[in-house]
Amino acid sequence: MEKIYILCIEDQSEVLHSVLEHLSFFEGHITIEECESTAEAKQLINEIDGEGDYVGVIVSDHAMPVQTGVEFLIELNNDFRFVDTKKILLTGQATHMDTIQAINQAAIDKYIEKPWKKEHLVELVSTMLTEFIIKKGIPYEPFLQVLDKPRLFELLK
Amino acid sequence: MTDAQHIKEHDGPSQSWLKENLFSNPDQRMVLEKGDIILTQGVQNQRLYYLESGQLSGYYQPENDEVMNLFTIKPHMLAGIYSFFYSKGSSYTTVKADKPSIVYYFDKSDLSEEGSEQHNEFLKHILPSIVNEIYFRQMRLVQSTTEKHIALKQLYKAEKMATLGQLAAGLAHELNNAIGVLHNKTNWITEKVKAYFSSQLDKNVYKYFEKGLQNGQELSTSELRSRKKAIQKKVKMDDIAAKKAARLDIEDQELNQIIHNGNISDLEQMSNFWEVGLALHDMSIAADHTSHVVKSIKELGAQDHKKAEEFDLNVSISKALALVKSLTNNIEVKLDLETNMLITANEGKFIQVWINLIKNAAEVLIQNNTTDPEITITSLTRSNEYDIFVHDNGPGIPTDIMTNIFQPEMTTKVSGISFGMGLGLSIVERIVVAAGGSVTVSSEPGNTTFKVSIPKS
Numbered sequence: 001m002e003k004i005y006i007l008c009i010e011d012q013s014e015v016l017h018s019v020l021e022h023l024s025f026f027e028g029h030i031t032i033e034e035c036e037s038t039a040e041a042k043q044l045i046n047e048i049d050g051e052g053d054y055v056g057v058i059v060s061d062h063a064m065p066v067q068t069g070v071e072f073l074i075e076l077n078n079d080f081r082f083v084d085t086k087k088i089l090l091t092g093q094a095t096h097m098d099t100i101q102a103i104n105q106a107a108i109d110k111y112i113e114k115p116w117k118k119e120h121l122v123e124l125v126s127t128m129l130t131e132f133i134i135k136k137g138i139p140y141e142p143f144l145q146v147l148d149k150p151r152l153f154e155l156l157k
Numbered sequence: 158m159t160d161a162q163h164i165k166e167h168d169g170p171s172q173s174w175l176k177e178n179l180f181s182n183p184d185q186r187m188v189l190e191k192g193d194i195i196l197t198q199g200v201q202n203q204r205l206y207y208l209e210s211g212q213l214s215g216y217y218q219p220e221n222d223e224v225m226n227l228f229t230i231k232p233h234m235l236a237g238i239y240s241f242f243y244s245k246g247s248s249y250t251t252v253k254a255d256k257p258s259i260v261y262y263f264d265k266s267d268l269s270e271e272g273s274e275q276h277n278e279f280l281k282h283i284l285p286s287i288v289n290e291i292y293f294r295q296m297r298l299v300q301s302t303t304e305k306h307i308a309l310k311q312l313y314k315a316e317k318m319a320t321l322g323q324l325a326a327g328l329a330h331e332l333n334n335a336i337g338v339l340h341n342k343t344n345w346i347t348e349k350v351k352a353y354f355s356s357q358l359d360k361n362v363y364k365y366f367e368k369g370l371q372n373g374q375e376l377s378t379s380e381l382r383s384r385k386k387a388i389q390k391k392v393k394m395d396d397i398a399a400k401k402a403a404r405l406d407i408e409d410q411e412l413n414q415i416i417h418n419g420n421i422s423d424l425e426q427m428s429n430f431w432e433v434g435l436a437l438h439d440m441s442i443a444a445d446h447t448s449h450v451v452k453s454i455k456e457l458g459a460q461d462h463k464k465a466e467e468f469d470l471n472v473s474i475s476k477a478l479a480l481v482k483s484l485t486n487n488i489e490v491k492l493d494l495e496t497n498m499l500i501t502a503n504e505g506k507f508i509q510v511w512i513n514l515i516k517n518a519a520e521v522l523i524q525n526n527t528t529d530p531e532i533t534i535t536s537l538t539r540s541n542e543y544d545i546f547v548h549d550n551g552p553g554i555p556t557d558i559m560t561n562i563f564q565p566e567m568t569t570k571v572s573g574i575s576f577g578m579g580l581g582l583s584i585v586e587r588i589v590v591a592a593g594g595s596v597t598v599s600s601e602p603g604n605t606t607f608k609v610s611i612p613k614s
Contacts, residue, residue: 013373013374013439014373014439014442014443016378017374017435017436017439018439021432021436027397028397031396033382034378034381035378035379036377036378036379040378040379044382065524
């Protein structure tokens with residue numbers, strides 16, 4: 001069976017550890033991967049795609065050296081392999097212009113402001129994951145435990 | 158306009174004609190003591206004055222405001238031209254002697270009849286003086302408009318900085334207590350947990366708690382992935398377990414032992430305690446980081462209560478270098494310093510200026526792995542000011558950042574502890590501007606220079 005990945009990108013390790021700890025909720029059903037830069041993320045998603053697996057959700061920081069989260073997500077949105085990947089921007093630093101640009105170019109699905117609450121992040125990722133699975137026509141039963149059931153029900157109607 | 162130019166305008170044939178024909182009558186010679194008044198603001202004036210020696214000044218008294226010194230009259234210049242020719246005839250300034258002076262005057266009643274040859278001759282020779290007066294007034298206007306513009310700009314900037322400073326000080330004060338509690342309690346709980354774990358846990362497990370606490374996550378995310386793959390190649394393990402083993406950076410031998418004994422739950426336990434250690438480690442880093450940011454904010458908002466004392470700028474640079482030594486270990490620091498560049502200011506503030514500039518340069522060089530990294534500090538004594546240059550051979554400042562590089566929120570640094578919240582340069586600017594100086598920057602790849610100019614005090 002193909003694996004579904006949740007990918008976290010954050011250059012500050014203390015913050016990355018928090019995100020990972022919060023997303024450990026999905027472990028056992030979904031594979032969580034972490035990256036410190038968008039360059040590393042690009043390499044990894046190519047590998048994941050090469051294996052025939054899915055990049056379901058990306059949670060990315062915005063303010064990072066070399067390439068910002070928004071730039072990366074826009075780039076990803078223009079790649080047919082990752083158009084359906086759910087993109088979440090996690091940031092305390094995006095300016096209005098960055099955010100407007102990201103939304104206009106349909107690069108992000110959700111925006112989470114730092115500092116965030118664990119329940120909020122988990123809930124949002126769960127909803128995104130549910131939408132991704134249905135959109136891709138992946139059998140949802142094995143993942144039921146970590147999916148957003150009301151949303152799933154809505155989508156199945 | 159300078160007085161020298163003014164006098165020059167006055168020289169020439171007309172000047173000597175005026176002197177000979179109008180301003181040479183011994184009966185119309187006045188000897189002035191310092192403070193004697195020849196023209197009074199708002200009072201009718203019938204006389205044209207010629208300053209033979211000494212010095213006069215024109216004062217204007219605005220309503221409900223302080224007297225302003227508008228101009229100075231040097232020898233061979235005229236006073237009272239405007240009111241003499243102006244039909245309403247009242248002087249717009251009060252003209253006083255600055256020191257003992259000698260003037261000659263010429264009265265309206267001495268004027269020859271209009272149309273007479275003498276009157277025409279008078280007009281011909283007085284004309285350059287009138288033109289000069291108009292030029293002088295125009296220059297004063299331009300000058301004062303320019304001064305006003307500059308003063309307003311400075312005022313606006315000072316106001317902005319003051320508001321920001323107050324805001325920052327308030328914010329820092331509020332945050333300081335909160336972060337102090339988090340910082341101290343983190344240390345306290347770490348000690349308690351450490352003591353408890355060391356007495357309760359198996360030493361093989363405790364070892365990993367301590368590892369997480371001391372070192373945090375040492376492997377980078379990509380190193381973790383390759384480590385995980387390597388483990389999975391050697392041992393049959395699921396993704397989650399392999400990742401845990403990778404994060405622990407566990408020795409192969411120890412891992413084999415665990416697998417061999419079938420105690421995979423040991424790995425689980427090690428990982429759990431390692432994570433507790435990591436969490437405490439991250440908390441401590443975050444608390445340090447926040448304390449550092451609060452300190453920077455306080456610095457930005459700090460009101461300078463310390464007394465200004467005379468010190469040598471070069472000595473303050475050396476002191477700063479001593480403080481940032483740990484940052485410049487792998488960088489060649491070249492110094493070309495003069496001596497005896499004395500100013501009167503708060504030395505501590507200036508040490509802060511050099512620290513911030515050197516720290517910035519060092520961080521840029523380190524972050525970008527510049528080959529043969531170099532920082533050069535040069536100091537020069539100019540006629541009115543001291544110039545200090547802090548130069549680095551880093552990649553240069555991106556042009557889009559250049560324009561607001563002194564803005565408080567500007568930062569290109571994002572990595573962990575060295576993160577300064579982008580306050581460094583605005584602190585530098587604030588301190589230097591407060592001392593009446595300026596900071597400028599020029600940058601191209603391999604060549605970035607911050608120039609600090611400080612007026613001699």
